[in-house]
Amino acid sequence: MVQQDKTADIHAVIRRGKRWDYLFAAIGLICLAFGLLTVLVLVGKMGLEGLDRLSLDFFTSYPSRRAANAGILSAWVGSVLVMLVTAFAAVPLGVGAGVYLEEYAKKNWVTDIIEINITNLAAVPSIVYGLLALGIFVYQFGFGGSILSAGLTLALLILPIVIVATREAIRAIPGAMREGSMALGATKWQTVRYHILPYSMPGILTGIIIGLARAIGETAPIITIGALTFIAFLPPLPLVEGAGLFDWVMSPFTVMPIQMFNWTSRPEEAFQINAGAAGFVLVVMTLGMNALAIWLRYRLRKNIKW
Amino acid sequence: MNPNQHPYPVKAEARKLNFFYGLVQALKAIDMPLYERQVTALIGPSGCGKSTFLRCFNRMHDLYPGNRYEGEIVFHPDNTNLLSTEVDPIEVRMRIGMVFQKPNPFPKSIFENVAYGLRVRGERNRRVLDDKVEQSLKDAALWNEVKDRLKDMAFNLSGGQQQRLCIARALATDPELLLFDEPTSALDPIATASIEELMHDLKKRVTILIVTHNMQQAARISDHTAYMYLGDLIEFGKTDEIFIKPRDKRTEDYITGRLS
The missing domain is CATH 1.20.5 (Single alpha-helices involved in coiled-coils or other helix-helix interfaces)
Known part of the structure; x- marks a missing residue:
């Protein structure tokens, strides 16, 4: 009971x-x-x-005063090229800084302050980066409102993301791997080169792509440094018609979000439709990058187990 | 103990070795020889400092901040003090191999795991690498099991195979002294037996220092045994003598299971 x-x-x-x-x-x-x-x-x-506007023409036409003819050619090419510069600048700097902080830097108060500041940098509003870039890249270095200026600005913006992703990925590597390598007489650099970098690559790549996905949607800093809102030509192709290999980086440009913003601020109804179409393309680009990040991480992690 | 009276020459010798983790002293004035081509076992309860002592030999403690050595570990035949600040820890690790408690193969192929130590030393010749990898895997009694799948990832091997792979990895660089830090504590009895057998064969060519908290294992495989307690070396001697008639009461208590 x-x-x-x-x-x-x-x-x-x-x-x-x-x-x-x-x-x-x-x-x-x-x-x-x-x-x-x-x-x-x-x-x-x-x-x-x-x-209605999503057709091949939309991707291969320059902007136009007539909504039905207007397209996003200069905008998507601009976005892709700016991302290219951003990646080339942010990846080596971010990964290098992350590896240094995790593997080489002595753990003392200076490192602590640097750490806190990197976290803070991620929280700085993007318009502030725009102002900074206007002063330094556009005027001081004389890059003007070019693809180079925009790429470097966005690189600064996503640098903290890349650094933090690199550090987290490195921290996830068991100490036993490091000890195993060092016990065989490897130097720090050999350990980084053969173990730390390859094993943290999935996490680092994910961080880079997430960072780029954020950068591709940024508008404020790009407007600040003086991107054009209406542009009917493409940057010069490298080594074509007398252009140098890197002439394109100094070209004026526009990017997807600016094109979109430009269209939404027009009074005509037809341009709102264009803006919707451009916005949809931008979202698909961003989602596509995130999907790529997930796929890459999955692929690379399959070969890493401990 | 006078090394000259011993049939085996001394390979390494700790002299007044103190070790500190920050302010905590983990090893207290340890004097102990390692005899060449002999197996020396370190036994003692958890936290007695046996792993700490072992990791002094390849300067593993240098990887972490705040650690400090005092005293010497003299390495023969060249009388190098392994702990000297003038000796590069990388040089020490190039001469002294280590096998860890938990098998830690790199997430690379079986071949690349064994070849890694040679690559670190700048060896690029494919022939040399192939030969050396084969020889090391044979020495670690693993060759027959893996010779057809050297390109397979190492983590697909069983735990015991992984540990033998780690031994092959250490052997590939011809170490003069091999450190084993509880190498069988993560393995089943059959894998343990194969590792013990392997160690017995290996001592023909390399000096071995092993940490174990399994006293039967120490009795089975070692020629000399050191009993440590709270950072002190309580007793060191031939394994038979330590286990049959220990001189120190504390050693006797530990061995008979009155102290764990």
């Missing part, structure tokens, strides 16, 4: 406990659905709006 009472008590306790389980699961699901739905509706509405 006593045993039965005990069992009944336990059942009651479990029932009461589980009530909260169900309640929380329901609340969580609602939160998730709310967030997801909002995004889906926004992207869907934009996509639907711009659907």
Whole structure:
């Protein structure tokens, strides 16, 4: 009899406990659905709006005064080229700094201050980077409102992301790998080159792509350094018609978000449709980059186990 | 103990060795010889400093800040003090190999794992690498199991095979002294037996220092045994003598299981 009472008590306790389980699961699901739905509706509405304009012509036409002829050629080419410069600048700097901080820097107060500042840099509003770049790259270095200026500005912007991703990826490597390498007489650099970099590559690549995905949507700093809002020519192809290998980096440019912003500020209804289409393309580009990051991480991690 | 009376020459010798983790003293004035081509076992309860002592020999403590050595470990035949600040720890690790508690093969192919020590030394000749990898895997009694799949990833091997791979990796660089830090504590009894057998063969060509918290293992495989307790070396001697008639009461208590 006593045993039965005990069992009944336990059942009651479990029932009461589980009530909260169900309640929380329901609340969580609602939160998730709310967030997801909002995004889906926004992207869907934009996509639907711009659907009429999404044709090959849209990608191969320059902007135009007539909405029906206007396209995003100069914008997407500009975005791709700016990302190229950003990646070339941010990756070596960010990965190098991350590796140095994790593997070489002595753990003292100077390193602590640098660490805190890197975290803070990630929180600086992007417009501030724009102002900084206007002073330094555009005027001081004389790069002007060029692809180079924009790429370097965005590189600064995502540098903290790349550094932090590099450090986290390195920290996830078990100390046993480092010890195993050093115990065989390897130097620090040999350990970094043969173990630390290859094993942290999936995490670093993910960080780089997430950073680039953020940079590709940035508008404020690019406007600040003086990107054009209307441009009907492409940067010179390298080594074509007398152009040098790197002449394109000094070319004026526009990027996707600016093109979009330009169209949304027009009074004509037809341009709103263009803006929707451009926005949809931009979102697809960003999602595509994130998908690439996930795929790369999955592929590379398959060969790394400890 | 006078090394001259011993049939085996001394390979290395700790002299008044103190070691500090920051302010905490982990080893206290240890004097102990390692005899050439003999197996020396370090036993003692957890936290007694046996792994700390072992890791002094290849300067592993240099990898972490705040660690400090005092005293010497003299390495023969050239009388190098391994702990001297003038001796590069990398040079020390090039002469002294180490096998860790948990098998730690690199996430690379079996071949690359064994070849790594040679690559670090700048060896690029494919022939030399091939020969050396084969020889090392044979010496580690692993060749027959892996010769057809040298390109396979090392983590696909069983735990015991991984540990033998780590031994092959250490052997490939012809170490003069091989350190084993509880090499079988993560392995099943059959894998343990194969590693013990391997060590018995290896001592023909290399001096071995092994940390173990398995006293039967120490009794089975070692020629000399050191009992450590709270950072002190309590007793050092021939394994038979330590286990049959220990001189120190504390050693006797530990061996008979009254102290764990």
